[in-house]
Amino acid sequence: MSAPKVHVLVDGYSVLEGDGKSMRANCTCSVVEGPPHIIVDTMTAWDAEKVLQGLSSLGLQPEDISYAVATHGHCDHVGNLNLFQAATHVVGTCVSRRDVFTLHDFDSGGTVFPLFHVLQSRQTMQQSVAPVANPALLPWFVTPLRPSAEPYKLSEFVDVIATPGHTSEDVSVRVRSRHQGLVIIAGTACGTVAV
C-alpha cells in the first residue's frame, strides 16, 4: 500500500452577515486519495454537485470512497453523506455502517496534539467566546487522556483522532501523506491549534 495524497475539493469559509444575526459558512471538503479513498466533510445538502464534480476531477466516483468522515455533526459537514453508500461513516466520534455502530474510544492524538497545544487551544477558545459564555462551562475543549483510548485507524497511513473544536465530539483526520508530509485535516480545530 503506497502513502496517500490529500486534495482540497472545495475551500471552506465563514463570514458574519451585516446584520450580525446570521453567518454564511461552509466547510472545506477534502479527499485523501488512497486506497482506501476517504472524503472528509461533505458540505451542505445543497452542494452535492460540487462534491461529485470534485471527485470526478480526481477520477473517483462515490462508490470508490471507503470512509466518509465528518469532523463534527453540523449541517455543513454531513450534508452529502448519503452519496457514499459503500463507505463507513465517521461523524465526530460516532462510527457506523448502515445500522451497525462501532464502539470506539478515541484518543486526543498523542504526539501530534500534545497537552500544551490542547490547553493553548482551550485558552484561545475561552478568549473568543468570553463575551457570551462562562469559560468554566467549556471543559470539553480538553480531551481527557484515557488508558483505553486510541486513534481510529483507517489505513496504515491515516487515522482519526479526537481534537478540540466547537462541539464536544470533534475529530481530525491525520494523514502521513505522499510528498506532503504529515497533514492534519482539522475541521474547526484549525483556527485554534498549532501543529
Ligand SMILES: [Zn+2]
Ligand atoms: Zn460546525
